[in-house]
Amino acid sequence: MELYITEISKYVIALLMALYAYESFAVFRFRDEERRGGIYTRQNLLMLVVHFSCFMAICFETGDITYLFFYIFQQIVLFVTVMLFHMVYPRANRLVVNNMCMLLGVGFVILTRLSYEKAVKQFVIVVCSIALTMVIPFFIHKMKFLKKLTWVYALVGIAALAVVLILGAYTNGSKISYSIGGVTFQPSEFVKIIFVFFVASALHESATFFEVFTTAVVAGIHVVILVISKDLGSALIFFVVYVLMVFVATRNPLYLLAGTTGGSVAAVIAYQAFRHVQVRVQAWRDPWSEIDSTGYQITQSLFAIGSGGWFGMGLFEGTPNSIPFVEADFIFSALAEELGIIFAMCVILICLSSFIMFMSISMKLNDSFYRLIAFGLGVTYIFQVFLTIGGGSKFIPLTGVTLPLVSYGGSSVLTTLIMFAIIEGLCMVKGDEEKEEKYAVRKKRKAKNNRTEERNERKEE
Amino acid sequence: MKEKKSRCPQKKRTNLPIMAVTYLFTAVFVSMMVYICYYSATHKQELINNSYNGRQQVLTAKNIRGTIYAGGGEILAQTVTDEEGKEERNYPYGNLFSHAVGYATHGRAGVEALGNYYLIHSNAPLSEKVANDMSGVKYPGDDVHTTLDVNLQEVAYQALGVYKGAIIVTEPSSGKILAMVSKPDYDPNQIEEIWDSLVEDKESGVLLNRTTQGLYPPGSTFKIVTALEYMRENPDTYQNYGFQCNGSFSDGADRINCYHGQSHGSVNFARAFAKSCNASFANIGVELDKGEFQDTLDDLLFNQELPLELSYNKSRIEVYDDSPNKDMMQIAIGQGTTGMTPVHLNMITNAIANDGVLMKPYVIDFVENSMGSVVKQFSPSSEKRLISSEEAAALKGLMRGVVEEGTASRLKGLSYTAAGKTGSAEYNTVKGDSHAWFTGFAPVDDPKISVTIIIEGAGSGGDFAVPIAKRIFDAYFQE
Numbered sequence: 001m002e003l004y005i006t007e008i009s010k011y012v013i014a015l016l017m018a019l020y021a022y023e024s025f026a027v028f029r030f031r032d033e034e035r036r037g038g039i040y041t042r043q044n045l046l047m048l049v050v051h052f053s054c055f056m057a058i059c060f061e062t063g064d065i066t067y068l069f070f071y072i073f074q075q076i077v078l079f080v081t082v083m084l085f086h087m088v089y090p091r092a093n094r095l096v097v098n099n100m101c102m103l104l105g106v107g108f109v110i111l112t113r114l115s116y117e118k119a120v121k122q123f124v125i126v127v128c129s130i131a132l133t134m135v136i137p138f139f140i141h142k143m144k145f146l147k148k149l150t151w152v153y154a155l156v157g158i159a160a161l162a163v164v165l166i167l168g169a170y171t172n173g174s175k176i177s178y179s180i181g182g183v184t185f186q187p188s189e190f191v192k193i194i195f196v197f198f199v200a201s202a203l204h205e206s207a208t209f210f211e212v213f214t215t216a217v218v219a220g221i222h223v224v225i226l227v228i229s230k231d232l233g234s235a236l237i238f239f240v241v242y243v244l245m246v247f248v249a250t251r252n253p254l255y256l257l258a259g260t261t262g263g264s265v266a267a268v269i270a271y272q273a274f275r276h277v278q279v280r281v282q283a284w285r286d287p288w289s290e291i292d293s294t295g296y297q298i299t300q301s302l303f304a305i306g307s308g309g310w311f312g313m314g315l316f317e318g319t320p321n322s323i324p325f326v327e328a329d330f331i332f333s334a335l336a337e338e339l340g341i342i343f344a345m346c347v348i349l350i351c352l353s354s355f356i357m358f359m360s361i362s363m364k365l366n367d368s369f370y371r372l373i374a375f376g377l378g379v380t381y382i383f384q385v386f387l388t389i390g391g392g393s394k395f396i397p398l399t400g401v402t403l404p405l406v407s408y409g410g411s412s413v414l415t416t417l418i419m420f421a422i423i424e425g426l427c428m429v430k431g432d433e434e435k436e437e438k439y440a441v442r443k444k445r446k447a448k449n450n451r452t453e454e455r456n457e458r459k460e461e
Numbered sequence: 462m463k464e465k466k467s468r469c470p471q472k473k474r475t476n477l478p479i480m481a482v483t484y485l486f487t488a489v490f491v492s493m494m495v496y497i498c499y500y501s502a503t504h505k506q507e508l509i510n511n512s513y514n515g516r517q518q519v520l521t522a523k524n525i526r527g528t529i530y531a532g533g534g535e536i537l538a539q540t541v542t543d544e545e546g547k548e549e550r551n552y553p554y555g556n557l558f559s560h561a562v563g564y565a566t567h568g569r570a571g572v573e574a575l576g577n578y579y580l581i582h583s584n585a586p587l588s589e590k591v592a593n594d595m596s597g598v599k600y601p602g603d604d605v606h607t608t609l610d611v612n613l614q615e616v617a618y619q620a621l622g623v624y625k626g627a628i629i630v631t632e633p634s635s636g637k638i639l640a641m642v643s644k645p646d647y648d649p650n651q652i653e654e655i656w657d658s659l660v661e662d663k664e665s666g667v668l669l670n671r672t673t674q675g676l677y678p679p680g681s682t683f684k685i686v687t688a689l690e691y692m693r694e695n696p697d698t699y700q701n702y703g704f705q706c707n708g709s710f711s712d713g714a715d716r717i718n719c720y721h722g723q724s725h726g727s728v729n730f731a732r733a734f735a736k737s738c739n740a741s742f743a744n745i746g747v748e749l750d751k752g753e754f755q756d757t758l759d760d761l762l763f764n765q766e767l768p769l770e771l772s773y774n775k776s777r778i779e780v781y782d783d784s785p786n787k788d789m790m791q792i793a794i795g796q797g798t799t800g801m802t803p804v805h806l807n808m809i810t811n812a813i814a815n816d817g818v819l820m821k822p823y824v825i826d827f828v829e830n831s832m833g834s835v836v837k838q839f840s841p842s843s844e845k846r847l848i849s850s851e852e853a854a855a856l857k858g859l860m861r862g863v864v865e866e867g868t869a870s871r872l873k874g875l876s877y878t879a880a881g882k883t884g885s886a887e888y889n890t891v892k893g894d895s896h897a898w899f900t901g902f903a904p905v906d907d908p909k910i911s912v913t914i915i916i917e918g919a920g921s922g923g924d925f926a927v928p929i930a931k932r933i934f935d936a937y938f939q940e
Contacts, residue, residue: 291513292513302508305497345494390493395493
């Protein structure tokens with residue numbers, strides 16, 4: 001009996017997930033948020049069913065009904081998040097909230113399967129983070145002085161990274177975290193946001209060669225500190241975000257060319273100079289010959305991706321725990337193994353859909369500061385997704401970053417939730433701009449009417 | 462007011478970079494998704510068979526390893542569960558199929574390795590799985606049906622006798638492997654007990670499947686390749702070739718002797734091939750264009766990966782642009798540093814028999830689930846054209862000559878027609894010891910079966926390998 005349910009649930013979950021992924025792109029057919037209402041409601045329903053089916057499968061597979069209680073708590077939190085955002089910020093983009101909650105739900109499912117203890121810990125962190133981030137859209141909307149803090153951002157960012165470099169603890173060979181009162185922080189995660197604010201505030205008024213040069217120096221310091229800390233993934237993210245933001249701010253493709261060339265030269269130098277870069281590249285080119293040392297992680301990840309097939313082995317049916325750090329860096333491989341390639345592809349599509357929505361919001365903003373913020377955060381997000389999934393599947397060399405919202409890791413999930421909340425704040429800014437525009441148009445029309453009236457009056461005189 | 466007006470057109474232009482970045486990432490993600498789907502679909506088996514992949518243990522804990530069958534339905538390997546639930550792999554034919562079917566403990570070999578993915582997976586119907594769950598029995602793994610023919614395997618096995626060596630029997634038109642014998646061999650039922658001694662024994666190489674992994678000097682069988690190259694370089698005039706053989710050929714201080722110093726007198730091209738005249742072929746060897754020769758060797762898969770899923774060694778040959786005559790004389794008659802596997806020689810033979818086209822050799826015919834419905838069917842696939850159809854016809858004629866008036870005359874005047882080439886590969890120049898080779902096919906007009914035989918240290922191919930070929934052909938055509 002259990003077998004029938006677990007077998008059938010595999011297909012049901014994949015199908016529902018595919019429907020959700022479809023809806024998250026169907027949204028872009030309509031330009032107005034109002035006309036997308038039906039889609040969003042369907043998405044909410046699908047989220048509920050996918051989440052529920054996954055936990056039903058877990059309960060049947062393990063025979064442990066206590067998972068159901070955990071599920072109910074998760075469902076409540078996700079439901080409340082969706083509702084609250086909608087009520088508190090009616091102008092907020094609902095696709096962003098839906099995708100955010102869907103990815104959190106997927107994360108809860110797979111983390112529960114990998115390690116119940118870690119899943120509970122993650123759940124607590126997510127609840128606190130959501131509570132914290134609920135106020136962010138309001139502040140982004142109201143605090144106009146954020147544009148002027150250019151050098152504060154630069155100093156805070158560099159200081160935070162430098163502190164880790166000097167005082168930080170080594171995790172898996174990289175210095176990326178330090179602890180305050182028992183809580184471990186990974187500052188490079190938060191600095192990503194600060195860095196985007198820095199570049200946006202520095203370049204939003206004018207982006208001449210002088211500004212580009214000074215920001216390049218600051219960006220360079222960030223990247224160098226991260227490379228020395230052996231946090232190559234983050235270094236790469238900062239670099240790519242910087243180059244693309246400069247390209248958008250200046251609208252000059254030459255900077256893109258210069259950035260790519262500079263980046264390639266830097267990559268070659270880094271490859272020559274650092275042993276750990278060579279090891280990573282070697283393990284990417286041919287992990288099979290180093291299968292019990294440097295190639296171990298990536299080959300275990302490939303085993304997981306290759307074993308699931310289109311519909312997966314089923315939750316608790318595979319052995320994703322054989323991949324070291326599966327719950328952080330290789331969560332995607334665990335998803336592919338147990339929930340199948342189709343499900344995993346849908347997760348990628350949801351991430352992509354969020355990114356496209358970020359870009360769409362960015363394009364609609366008139367104020368170039370906010371516009372750059374939306375763009376920068378979007379690129380930060382999607383590039384990180386690319387690094388982790390591409391690295392885990394041997395598409396690109398492994399850099400060891402998390403899959404935002406899905407992976408285990410407090411700093412990572414809090415940072416991503418803040419990013420999503422900032423985007424919602426920007427939606428409100430956009431609302432203001434639209435209102436202003438309408439107001440301006442009305443005023444113009446009024447002025448015009450007045451003038452014609454005046455003229456008429458004068459004529460009459 | 463002016464500012465407001467100029468903003469609208471400007472807005473369109475400023476969106477361009479963001480649009481570009483959006484499209485860029487979308488394109489990157491689409492290619493990554495295609496890559497992941499493609500990779501996971503095409504590398505499934507390879508990944509599951511890797512010994513570092515712990516998922517094999519998960520599957521074997523869940524499913525009973527499937528059965529391996531011969532083409533006629535005979536059981537070649539099965540898993541027997543005793544009353545205590547202990548599983549044991551049983552091979553009813555013992556040594557007979559040791560290298561073909563292989564073993565499944567201490568690593569894997571043969572069909573046990575090739576079909577491992579299917580054997581450890583279960584496609585049993587859901588209802589049967591549910592019933593098994595209820596009664597606490599493991600699921601039945603899928604069964605692998607091979608192309609192997611028990612009768613031919615027995616004949617080949619007996620014919621090789623106590624000699625070390627290898628025999629491969631295939632169907633040229635499809636690439637089906639009908640028999641595969643390699644000696645020395647072992648009893649796969651005893652693999653647990655004898656494993657350590659087999660691994661320690663580095664001398665005899667019992668675990669080596671000589672048909673696919675044994676690298677031998679091809680000896681005179683290589684004259685097929687030399688002859689092909691000569692015909693390619695002299696398409697219109699090779700028929701006019703003439704040579705006066707007095708038992709040896711010299712180039713400066715270097716000298717090539719015919720087998721046992723026999724002199725063949727005046728020979729033309731066909732007769733030089735039929736009689737396997739070393740002097741004549743050494744003479745051809747020094748005339749060959751080395752660049753073109755390298756191209757021909759590439760066409761015939763020398764120094765290259767073979768289209769074969771069993772584990773094998775690549776054949777190696779060293780022809781360089783500046784190879785001296787001394788080396789070319791040796792290479793032309795299949796001596797020197799050249800090393801070739803029997804399966805590779807069989808592939809070339811099959812291409813000649815099959816109008817120049819090589820069919821990919823395969824040993825797994827189809828896979829069935831416990832209810833007998835086919836899970837996966839393997840069908841013949843043409844790998845590639847090795848030689849042109851005219852070249853295949855010409856080589857066929859030459860090989861027919863070997864039977865009619867040459868070294869394989871023991872195959873003459875039978876109920877079927879045969880063609881082939883013998884070889885006596887010297888591996889000990891001092892003593893003149895040689896491996897006996899034969900590769901050939903029958904019937905000539907419509908080849909149904911091809912054999913490649915090597916007997917280590919037996920003597921001449923004509924005396925030792927050809928009679929074995931005859932026994933195999935006889936057995937095949939009697940059926």
